[in-house]
Each structure stands twice: as structure tokens, then as C-alpha cells.
Amino acid sequence: MDKKNNKPKAFWLLRIFGGKWQFLTIPLLSILFSLIAISIIVLLIGKNPLTTLTSLLQGSGWLPKATYAAHKNMFTDFTEFLDAMTPMLFASLAVIVAFKAGLFNIGVSGQMLLAGFMATIFIGYSSLPSALAWPLVILVGIVMGAIVGGFTGFLKYRFNINEVVTSIMLNYIIQYVVSFFINTRYVDAVSRQSRAINPAARLTIVNFEANDLRFRIPLCFVVAILAAFLIYLLFSKSRQGYEIKAVGLNPKAAKYAGISVGKNILLGMTLSGALAGLAGVTYYLGYYNTIQPNTLASMGFDSIAVALLGNSHPLGAIFSSTLIVTLTKGSTYMSSIVGVRQEIASLITGMILLFSACRAYIKYKVDLKLSTSQAKGSERGKV
Amino acid sequence: MAKNIIEFRNVTKRFPGVVANDNISFSIKEGEIFALLGENGAGKSTLMSMLFGLYQPDEGEIYVRGKLEHIDSPAKAASLDIGMVHQHFKLVSNYTVTENIILGIEPIKRNLGFLPAVDINKANAKIEELSKTYGLEVKPTSVIKNLKVSEQQRVEILKMLYRQAEILIFDEPTAVLTPQEIDYLLEIIRNLRDKGKTIILITHKLEEIKRVAERCAVLNRGRLMGILDVATTSTKEMARMMVGHDINWEIEKKPAKFGETVLRVSNLTVENEEKLKVVKNVSFEVHRGEIFAIAGVAGNGQVDLADAIAGLAKATEGTVTLLGKDITHAHVRERNTLGLSYVPEDRHNVGLILDFTLTDNLVMKNYFKPPFCKGSILQKQQCYAYANQLIERFDIRAANGGDTLVRSMSGGNQQKAIIAREISENSDFIMFVQPTRGLDIGAITAIREKMIEERDNGKAVLLISLDLDEIMSCADTIGVIYNGELLRIAEASKISKNEVGEYMMGVKTDG
Numbered sequence: 035m036d037k038k039n040n041k042p043k044a045f046w047l048l049r050i051f052g053g054k055w056q057f058l059t060i061p062l063l064s065i066l067f068s069l070i071a072i073s074i075i076v077l078l079i080g081k082n083p084l085t086t087l088t089s090l091l092q093g094s095g096w097l098p099k100a101t102y103a104a105h106k107n108m109f110t111d112f113t114e115f116l117d118a119m120t121p122m123l124f125a126s127l128a129v130i131v132a133f134k135a136g137l138f139n140i141g142v143s144g145q146m147l148l149a150g151f152m153a154t155i156f157i158g159y160s161s162l163p164s165a166l167a168w169p170l171v172i173l174v175g176i177v178m179g180a181i182v183g184g185f186t187g188f189l190k191y192r193f194n195i196n197e198v199v200t201s202i203m204l205n206y207i208i209q210y211v212v213s214f215f216i217n218t219r220y221v222d223a224v225s226r227q228s229r230a231i232n233p234a235a236r237l238t239i240v241n242f243e244a245n246d247l248r249f250r251i252p253l254c255f256v257v258a259i260l261a262a263f264l265i266y267l268l269f270s271k272s273r274q275g276y277e278i279k280a281v282g283l284n285p286k287a288a289k290y291a292g293i294s295v296g297k298n299i300l301l302g303m304t305l306s307g308a309l310a311g312l313a314g315v316t317y318y319l320g321y322y323n324t325i326q327p328n329t330l331a332s333m334g335f336d337s338i339a340v341a342l343l344g345n346s347h348p349l350g351a352i353f354s355s356t357l358i359v360t361l362t363k364g365s366t367y368m369s370s371i372v373g374v375r376q377e378i379a380s381l382i383t384g385m386i387l388l389f390s391a392c393r394a395y396i397k398y399k400v401d402l403k404l405s406t407s408q409a410k411g412s413e414r415g416k417v
Numbered sequence: 418m419a420k421n422i423i424e425f426r427n428v429t430k431r432f433p434g435v436v437a438n439d440n441i442s443f444s445i446k447e448g449e450i451f452a453l454l455g456e457n458g459a460g461k462s463t464l465m466s467m468l469f470g471l472y473q474p475d476e477g478e479i480y481v482r483g484k485l486e487h488i489d490s491p492a493k494a495a496s497l498d499i500g501m502v503h504q505h506f507k508l509v510s511n512y513t514v515t516e517n518i519i520l521g522i523e524p525i526k527r528n529l530g531f532l533p534a535v536d537i538n539k540a541n542a543k544i545e546e547l548s549k550t551y552g553l554e555v556k557p558t559s560v561i562k563n564l565k566v567s568e569q570q571r572v573e574i575l576k577m578l579y580r581q582a583e584i585l586i587f588d589e590p591t592a593v594l595t596p597q598e599i600d601y602l603l604e605i606i607r608n609l610r611d612k613g614k615t616i617i618l619i620t621h622k623l624e625e626i627k628r629v630a631e632r633c634a635v636l637n638r639g640r641l642m643g644i645l646d647v648a649t650t651s652t653k654e655m656a657r658m659m660v661g662h663d664i665n666w667e668i669e670k671k672p673a674k675f676g677e678t679v680l681r682v683s684n685l686t687v688e689n690e691e692k693l694k695v696v697k698n699v700s701f702e703v704h705r706g707e708i709f710a711i712a713g714v715a716g717n718g719q720v721d722l723a724d725a726i727a728g729l730a731k732a733t734e735g736t737v738t739l740l741g742k743d744i745t746h747a748h749v750r751e752r753n754t755l756g757l758s759y760v761p762e763d764r765h766n767v768g769l770i771l772d773f774t775l776t777d778n779l780v781m782k783n784y785f786k787p788p789f790c791k792g793s794i795l796q797k798q799q800c801y802a803y804a805n806q807l808i809e810r811f812d813i814r815a816a817n818g819g820d821t822l823v824r825s826m827s828g829g830n831q832q833k834a835i836i837a838r839e840i841s842e843n844s845d846f847i848m849f850v851q852p853t854r855g856l857d858i859g860a861i862t863a864i865r866e867k868m869i870e871e872r873d874n875g876k877a878v879l880l881i882s883l884d885l886d887e888i889m890s891c892a893d894t895i896g897v898i899y900n901g902e903l904l905r906i907a908e909a910s911k912i913s914k915n916e917v918g919e920y921m922m923g924v925k926t927d928g
Contacts, residue, residue, distance in 0.1 A: 273785055273793045276777070284770045290729060290761060291781040292750030 051400045057345065060393050060400075065357070068385035075381065079374060086372050090379065093367025094360045105248040117238050117252040117321050119359040121146075124258050124313035125337030126344065126351040127265055128179075128306045132197075133346045134269055135302025136282030141186060141201025142310040143334025144208040149178040149311035150318030150325060151212045151228075155220065158231030158319055167235035168253065175315030176308045182208070183307015184300060191296035197303065205330060213327035221327070228325040237320035254316045261309065265348040278302045310334070339387050358383055421483070422447040422584060422615050423468065428477035430463055437463040439639040440477070445584075450606065450616040452626040452647070454659055455636035456857030461619045464636070465586050468617075469501045470494040481584075500577030501586040506569050510562040514555055515540050518576045547578050552608050566715055567598040574605065585609065586617045591625060592854075593715055593883060596918040603629050621659070621858070623652040635659050660858055670869055673893040676705030679756075679846045679877035680726070685735035687718070687725045695721040697901040698735070703846065703877040708868060710880040710892030710909075714921050718901035719881045720762050723850045726879075727759045728752050729767075739846060753782055758839035760832075762850040762881075768835045769823050776804035776819035779838050811837035829860040836864060840871060847871055848879045853887060865891055885921075889914050899923040 051059050073083035091097040095112030102108075125142050132139035139145075153174040157167050182204060189195040220228045233240075239251040269275035280288040281298040289295050317333060318325050340358050344350030365379030424444040430437045438460045445451045453461045466472045468479060470488040478485055481497050488494050494501075508517050519540045526536035544557045553571045561569060570590060577585055587606070591599045606629055610616055618630060626633050626647060633650075635642040635658045642658045680703040687696035696718045703709040713719050724730035726737055728749040736745045744752050761767040769778050780789055780800045788799045804819040813833045815821035823831060832852070839847060849868060853861040868891055872878050882888050888895060892909045897920035904920045905912070 271794055271797070273790050273795055276784055276795060280770055280773070280781070283772050284766065286729075286763075286767050287770045287781075289749060290727070290759070290767050292748070292753050294748075 051396070056397065056400075060396055061343070061345070061390060063396065064389035064393055065386055068382065068389040071385050071389070072378075072382045076374065076378070081372055081374050086368060086374060086378070089368040089371045090361060090364035090382075092371075093364030095363075096360065099367070105243075105246060107247060110247055110249050113249050113251060115359060115363050116255045117250050118363050119355055120252045120255045120258045121313040121317035121321060122333055122337060122340060122355040122359050123262065123351060124254075124309050124316060125333055126340040126355055127258075127261055127348060128183075128309035128313060129338050129341035130344070130346050130348055130351060131265060131302060131309060132306040133341065134275075134282050135278045135299055135306075136285065137187070137190070137197045137299065137303055137306070139183065139186075139201060139303070139306045139310070140198055140335070140338065141182065141204050142313065142337055143330035143332075144201065144205035145179045145182045145307050145310035146314030146317055146331055146334050147212055147325070148182055148208045149175040149314030151215070152178045153315045153319055154228060154231055154325060155215075158235045158323075159220075159229070160235070161232060162235065164234045167232070168237065171235055171237060171315050171319055172254070172257075172312065175311040175319075177311070179311020179314060180304045180308040183310060184304035186307070187300040187303025190303070191299045209328070209330055212325070216325060216327040222324070225324065227327065230323045231319055233323075235319060236323050237316055252316070252320060254312070254320065257312075258316070259352065261312070262348045262352050265309075269348070274301070313337070339383075343387060343390050357386070361386075420447055421445065422481070424480040424483075425464070426478045426480065428464070428467065428474045428479065430460075430467060430472060431475050432463075436639050438467075438474070441636075441641045442477075443634055443641060443644055444480075445615060445617065446632075447615055448610065448613055449632065450610050450618060450630045452618045452620060452630035452633040453636065454621065454623070454626060454633050454655060456621060456659060456859070459636040459659070459857075460639040461636055462588060465501065465588065465617065465619055468494065469499060469586060495580055495582070498581060498583040499586070500580060500582030500584070502570065502573040502577065502588060502590060504588045504590075504592065506573055508561045508569060508572060511560060513558050513560050514564075514572050514575075515544055515557040517561060517572060518544055518557075518579045522580065544575060544579065547575055551575075551578060551612065552605055553578075566593050567595075567602070570594075570602070571605075574609075582614075584615045584617065586619070588619045589621075590618070591620065591622060595714060595921050596885060596914060597922065599625070623655050623659075626655070627652055637661050656858075669866075670891075671873060673708075673872070674706045675893075676875060678702045678704050679740060680879065681736075681738040682726065683736050683738075685722070685725060685737065686733045687721045687730055688733045689721060694733075695901050696725065699898075699901075699903045700735075701896055701903060701906060703879050705845070705875045705877050706872055707893045708872050708878040708880055708891050709894045709896065710882065710888040711896045711898050711903075712882065712885060712888045712917050712921055713898035715883050717898050719883075719898055720850065721901075722898070723759070723761070723848055723879075723881055726848060727757065727761075753842070753844075756845040758782075758842045758844040758847040760835050760839050760847070760849045760852050762854075764828070764831055764835060769831060771822070771824040773823060774819060775808070775813070775815050775821045775823055775826070775834060776800050778823050778834055779804045779807050779819075782838060782842055807834075807837040807841055810841075813837060829856045832856060832864070833860070836867060840867065844876070846877045846879070848881070850881045851883060852880070853882075853884065861887075885914060885917060888917070897921055 051063065069087065076083040076086050088097060092099045094115040095108055098108045125146065128142050129139055153171045156174055157170045160167070162170065186197050186200045186204065189200050190197045216228045222229045237253050239253065242249040242251050269279060277293045278298050278301065280291065280293055281295050282302070285295050317331055336358065340354045341351060343358070344354035361379045361383050365376045368374065368379065369376040421444040426442050428438055428441045441464065453465065455461045463472065467474050468488065470490045470493050473489060479488060480486065486497060488497070509520070515537060524536040524539050525533050526539070528534050541557045548555055553575055555568050555571045555575065561572065564572070590602060594602060603625065606616055606618070618626070620626060630647045633645045633647050633655065635645065635655065637659060645655060683700045685696060685699045686694055689695045699722060701709065711719060721730055725732045728747060732745050736743055738744065739752065739755055739757060742755060744755065765771060780803060783789055784795060784800070789796055789803070801819050807813065808815065808818060811833050814830050815826050823834065836852065852864050865887065868878055868880065880888065880891060894906065895909050895912055895917060896903050896906045897917055899920060900923060
């Protein structure tokens with residue numbers, strides 16, 4: 035290469051981050067930055083960053099551990115990881131669908147809780163066989179979530195009440211009402227949580243034995259992946275998706291084009307609620323089998339971060355929920371092996387989010403650099 | 418000979434994808450009216466923004482009063498006595514004139530010798546005096562939102578004078594004014610020059626330059642084409658230099674052949690969100706083969722009228738009939754499919770979804786119909802094909818064709834996209850609101866020709882514009898709106914430009 039030409043030194047770098055793979059390379063770059071930052075912190079504590087990070091992967095079943103308990107191996111760890119990831123994926127899809135409609139669904143936790151609670155008392159405590167119980171649990175979850183989400187959307191469209199306010203208030207209402215009923219009617223005297231549900235109704239098969247191994251099988255994992263693809267198709271191929279996106283990006287222009295703004299807000303929020311409901315049943319009647327009163331699942335809020343990390347793209351959510359759940363799931367093992375506190379995992383999550391929030395800035399810088407260097411290049415060509 | 422007060426030396430400024438100013442050098446003399454002429458996107462505003470400290474040049478230097486200066490903020494510019502009247506006024510609408518002018522540099526008095534307070538009386542007196550000296554009539558105690566556009570502009574000028582600016586930059590100051598107001602403003606500008614100020618006038622209106630400026634720099638696509646002595650150069654020459662080729666000023670227009678009535682608006686009244694009547698008892702008809710133009714100063718109910726016809730605002734009283742069908746309360750889509758197209762004033766917030774691709778924007782009015790949609794699945798191939806057809810037919814320039822994000826396109830091409838979409842709907846009634854605002858001469862002519870072409874195709878066209886030249890050159894019938902009322906409807910050939918201007922200001926009220 036001619037040294038005298040005007041290309042910046044790291045032109046190949048610009049190519050990587052400015053080209054059509056930008057949507058992939060920039061998030062990877064921000065993850066890399068956060069790993070470097072976290073390594074520095076771990077070093078400052080006086081631990082080995084490499085073992086810290088690998089132990090996270092070992093804990094969530096991506097890498098083999100040194101030793102395993104009876105009936106366990108890397109594969110059983112991995113299915114456990116998938117079990118935790120299932121509700122997270124649903125929850126982040128719920129957030130994404132609302133984003134597309136221009137709404138911020140901060141009520142995922144409440145929607146999850148109500149869906150989980152209703153499914154628990156109606157189906158979880160019944161003695162229905164699995165073949166009946168499973169579809170009914172899912173159905174109740176979808177319906178309850180859709181009702182709460184739809185109600186939020188209705189208030190927005192009918193009375194123009196901000197959905198953030200409504201859903202935060204609904205979070206509290208649901209939390210306290212559900213806790214009241216659990217404490218007065220469904221409480222387990224020992225654990226102080228709701229009584230465990232009938233195993234036949236649980237969406238995760240625990241202790242599935244094969245080859246002398248005991249697996250957890252999350253039945254809805256495939257459904258969650260399928261849902262991500264369906265949402266993707268909805269927004270990329272369907273008329274309805276086009277309308278929801280139009281309303282989300284510019285309600286005035288949507289109205290001008292003859293799209294019914296209210297209907298699509300209602301629809302987007304209902305769909306978002308339904309997905310949150312699915313997250314609720316796979317969380318309270320899958321990953322767990324009880325409900326702890328007086329608490330909202332933090333997953334409902336984490337899912338907002340996961341959705342953003344996945345660039346608010348349904349398929350991106352598959353990757354971002356994989357990443358975040360890997361960190362949370364692996365943190366117990368990490369703290370026992372490396373001897374750093376479990377909270378380090380949350381710190382890593384925070385770092386990743388922090389750096390991915392800088393993504394727009396990196397993109398802006400790269401695009402600017404790239405275009406000015408091209409402009410200079412072409413000018414030079416002319417003279 | 419007067420000395421140079423400002424000098425640009427080899428100034429270059431780049432933005433992603435464009436060179437906004439390319440190696441520009443010229444100087445401005447103290448006490449002259451210097452015009453900066455160029456089409457939109459020629460780099461006039463960028464150049465002045467660098468002088469005003471909003472941008473810094475990538476290369477080159479700016480000298481003020483013979484001294485090299487790094488103007489890195491508007492505050493720095495102000496300290497060099499440079500002031501700017503922006504195209505979009507920067508005023509607090511519920512403050513008084515005085516409060517706006519003194520904002521940031523309030524004169525302080527001490528009550529009882531120590532309690533600090535704004536000395537509003539002193540400020541009022543000073544502004545009163547300034548406005549008398551320069552002939553800028555405005556009452557210091559009136560609230561901005563009650564003032565007319567031209568008065569608000571005077572407040573902006575006073576703001577600069579109050580800050581003792583010596584170099585005054587005017588960015589497209591006449592864009593929103595009536596002919597009479599323009600005369601008045603040019604008089605003010607001359608007056609300011611006579612009092613020793615240096616004026617820089619950014620404009621693309623040749624006539625104004627001819628009337629007030631002494632010298633004029635012509636920019637074209639970021640390059641300085643030349644410095645002209647206004648007195649010895651014809652407007653034709655200036656125009657050629659600005660556009661880069663000869664242009665045809667006169668729009669060819671065949672005599673109108675009116676057909677049946679397409680749109681009938683009777684006794685229409687519209688209220689805004691504060692329940693104020695913004696359109697009052699308006700009635701008119703638009704026929705096939707007619708361009709009905711509504712003239713008026715901004716904010717006299719034009720947009721509300723258009724929105725009510727299009728279904729974006731509710732009509733409180735009266736009826737709107739399209740092709741014999743009462744559509745007063747019809748849904749927007751019903752109107753659109755019946756035969757209504759609408760080029761709205763606000764391109765960015767109403768006419769387009771900026772974060773959609775060009776294709777998605779071009780099918781915005783018919784994505785739900787076959788062949789663009791089968792069942793509930795969008796037929797992307799059909800959409801692309803249709804978009805490509807429009808891109809070619811209307812010469813829409815976009816970097817990645819149909820996949821370009823509309824946000825990244827230039828204003829002119831965004832407007833072309835809207836016009837392409839609306840005209841291709843083949844509606845019997847097309848409404849254009851401010852269709853050429855902020856566009857360059859090439860695009861303006863193309864759009865006006867398109868409107869006339871549609872008229873000749875037997876469409877009914879409603880044109881709502883603030884630009885009186887546009888109305889005079891296109892309209893077959895002219896209606897003048899003032900304060901929500903249609904004061905006068907007349908055949909275009911039977912009403913003069915000045916008469917329209919008088920109605921626009923509400924001076925004349927009788928038929």
C-alpha cells in the first residue's frame with residue numbers, strides 16, 4: 035500500500051466495523067471491551083481473569099468442569115441452562131414487540147406473575163394428566179398475559195395514559211394481590227412460598243433419566259425459539275407487522291397513511307403481554323414450581339436489557355439472552371471455584387450493557403471516519 | 418476603500434458523504450450588504466454556521482477584522498460582534514419581547530441597595546430606543562406568541578442589536594414573509610447598513626439580492642463560483658452561475674379547462690386542541706382541471722384546513738364532499754381509496770416514516786392491497802418493483818435504491834418520494850401543502866410542472882402555499898385565508914399579487 039495516500043492507518047479496522055457485517059461486529063466489539071474491563075477488575079481483586087471467565091462458561095454447561103456430581107455432566111448442565119434461558123427469551127421478545135409498537139413494556143414482571151399465578155391455581159394444583167395440563171398451562175399463561183398487556187394498551191389508546199405509568203402500577207397491584215392470595219390460601223407452611231405444583235403440569239421435566247444421567251428438559255425451549263422466528267417473520271413479512279412498525283416509528287405518519295393507530299397499539303401491547311405470559315408460566319411452572327410472594331421476578335426487568343443488547347431484534351434476542359443467562363447461570367459455580375463474589379457476574383452483565391450502550395457512538399464514529407476518508411480518497415482521485 | 422471585516426481563507430468543511438464547503442476564499446468589507454447566493458445544499462448555511470461558531474472548518478482559516486480567530490462557539494462569535502437571525506426563530510413564545518432580548522445578559526439592579534433583580538424598565542427603555550433608531554417597530558412588552566411572524570423576526574434583529582452586533586447574518590429572512598413585509602424588511606436592512614453595520618444575506622431569491630446587495634458570492638455544490646458586482650450583473654447571469662446551467666423561469670401553462678366538481682367544502686369549521694376555532698366557516702369547490710390555490714401567512718389555519726379535508730383533524734361543523742360522497746367523518750383510508758392524495762406540509766413527521774426504507778415509504782398508501790399484499794403477507798418483490806418504477810420515473814436519488822433509509826436522503830429527494838407516491842395513487846383530488854418549501858430551483862420547477870401536468874390530466878388540485886410567487890405562477894383560482902377565514906376567492910387572472918398580499922395581512926376585507 036502506498037504510504038502517502040490519505041487512508042487512515044487502521045483502514046482495515048474501519049472496513050470490519052463499517053461494512054455490512056456491522057450489526058455483528060460492533061456488538062462483538064462491545065462485548066470484547068467489557069471483557070477487557072472486567073479482566074482488569076478481577077486482576078485488581080487479585081484473581082485470575084481467565085479462570086473467572088471460563089468458570090462462568092463451565093457453570094452454564096458450555097465447557098466441561100473438572101468434576102461432576104453423580105448423574106451430572108456437561109450436557110445436563112447445558113439443559114439446565116436452556117431451562118433458565120427459556121423464560122428470558124420469551125420476556126425479551128415481549129419487550130421487543132412493545133418496542134416495535136413504540137411502547138415501553140416495563141410491566142413484564144407483573145404480567146409474568148399474574149400468568150404464573152393463574153396457571154398455578156387453575157392447572158398447577160389440579161390433577162390433570164400432562165397431555166392436558168401442558169397445553170392448558172400455556173393457554174392460561176398466554177391469555178392472562180394478553181389481558182394485562184391489552185389492558186395497558188387499551189388505556190393508552192382510549193385515554194392516552196402513558197403505558198409506563200400503567201404497567202408500573204399494575205406491577206404493584208398484581209404483586210400485592212397475588213401475594214395476598216398466596217399468603218392466605220396457597221402458602222406452604224415450611225417454605226413460605228406457594229405450594230409446589232403437580233409435577234405433571236410442570237413445563238420442565240426434572241430428573242429425566244437416561245444413560246445414568248439426570249436431565250432437566252425445558253419443554254418450551256423450542257417454542258421460545260419458534261416464537262422468536264415467528265415474531266421476526268411478523269415484522270419482516272406481514273401486513274400487520276408493517277402497520278405495527280409504522281405506528282411505532284411515527285404515529286402521525288401512520289395515521290396519515292390510513293393505518294389505525296389505536297388498534298395497532300392495542301394489538302402490539304396484547305401480543306407483548308401474551309409473550310410475557312409465556313415467560314411467566316415457563317418461569318413459575320417450569321424453571322421453578324412455586325411462587326415466592328411479595329417479589330417480582332427480576333427477569334422481567336433484565337429482559338429489557340436483553341432486548342436492547344439484542345438490538346431489539348427478535349433473532350438478536352436469542353443471542354443476547356444466551357449471553358446474559360450464561361453469565362447469571364454460571365455465577366454460582368464461578369464464585370465457588372474462583373472465590374470471587376457471585377455479584378461479579380452482575381458486574382460483567384452491567385459492563386456488557388454499558389459498552390453496548392456505546393454502540394451507537396462507535397457506529398457514528400466509524401461511519402464518520404469511513405465517509406470522510408472516502409470523500410478524501412475520491413477528491414484525491416479527481417485532482 | 419473600506420477594509421475587510423471578514424475573510425475566509427481556503428475554508429473546507431466535510432460532512433459524511435459530502436464536501437459542504439470546498440476550499441472557499443473571499444472577504445467581506447465593512448459596512449456593505451453582502452449576499453450569499455446558492456441553491457439548497459450549496460453550502461451557504463454551513464459557511465455561515467462556521468462564522469457563527471456552530472461548526473469548525475476542517476481546513477482553512479477565518480479572519481475577523483484582520484485577525485485569525487478560532488470561532489468555536491456562538492458565544493465566541495458574539496464576543497466578536499457577530500449576530501445571526503436564523504431561519505427558524507429562536508424565541509421563547511410565552512415571554513415578552515424584552516424578556517427574550519435580554520435573556521442571558523439581563524441588566525441587574527439592586528433593590529434596597531442589595532437585593533438583585535432584573536431591571537426590566539431599563540431594558541424596555543433601551544429596546545424602545547433601539548427600535549426607534551433602526552425603524553424596527555415592535556412593542557417591548559408584547560408577548561411573542563401574539564406577534565406576527567414578521568414582528569418576531571424584528572425581535573430577532575433587535576436581539577442582535579441589543580448585543581451590539583456589528584456583523585449581522587440573515588439566513589433566508591424573507592422565506593415566510595408577504596411582499597409588503599419583504600419591502601419593509603429590505604428597508605430595515607438598508608437602514609442598518611447606513612448606520613454602519615455589515616450585513617450578510619443568505620438567500621436564493623435573486624430579486625432581493627438585486628434590490629439591496631452590493632456584492633454577492635455564488636456557491637454551487639460547496640464550491641465558490643465567483644463574486645459578483647450586483648449592480649452590473651443580470652439576474653439571469655446570477656441564476657446561471659447558481660444552478661450551473663440555464664434555467665427556464667416561466668412555467669408553461671395551458672389555459673384551464675374546468676370539469677365537474679371533485680371536492681366541495683361547505684361551511685367547514687375546525688377547532689384545534691385548545692378548542693379554538695382555527696378554520697372558520699370555509700366554503701369552496703375544486704373542479705377537474707383546476708388548480709385552486711390558498712394563499713396566506715403561516716399559521717392562519719391552512720394546515721388545519723388540509724388536515725380536516727384529509728381526515729387527520731376533526732371537522733366541528735360543515736361538510737366535506739369528495740366525488741359526490743360525504744366524507745366529513747370518513748376514516749382516512751376510506752378517503753384515500755375513494756380518491757384523495759395529500760402531500761402534507763410536514764414531510765418528516767407526517768409525510769414519511771424516516772426510519773423506514775424508501776420502498777416501505779413508497780408503498781405506504783397501498784401496501785394493504787393486491788398485488789402488494791396477498792392474504793396478510795406482504796409481497797416484497799412487488800413492492801420493490803413498484804418502488805423502482807417510481808424511483809426511475811420521478812428521478813428520486815437514493816444511495817441504495819429502494820433499500821435506502823429515508824432519513825439519510827436529502828430533503829429534495831424526500832419530497833420527491835412523497836410526491837411520487839401521492840401522484841402515482843392516481844387520485845382524482847390531490848392536495849399539495851407547501852410542496853416546494855426549502856427545495857432548490859431545479860426541484861421547485863419540476864414539482865410545479867408536475868402539479869400543472871396533473872391538472873391537465875383532469876385532476877382537481879388544491880395548492881396551499883406560503884410562497885406567493887408559487888401561487889401566482891400555478892393557480893387558476895386563488896383563495897386567500899386570513900385568521901381561519903377565506904376572505905376572498907378570485908380567478909387568478911383577475912387579482913394582482915399586491916392585492917393578494919393585502920388580503921393575506923387582513924388589511925383588505927371587502928370583496
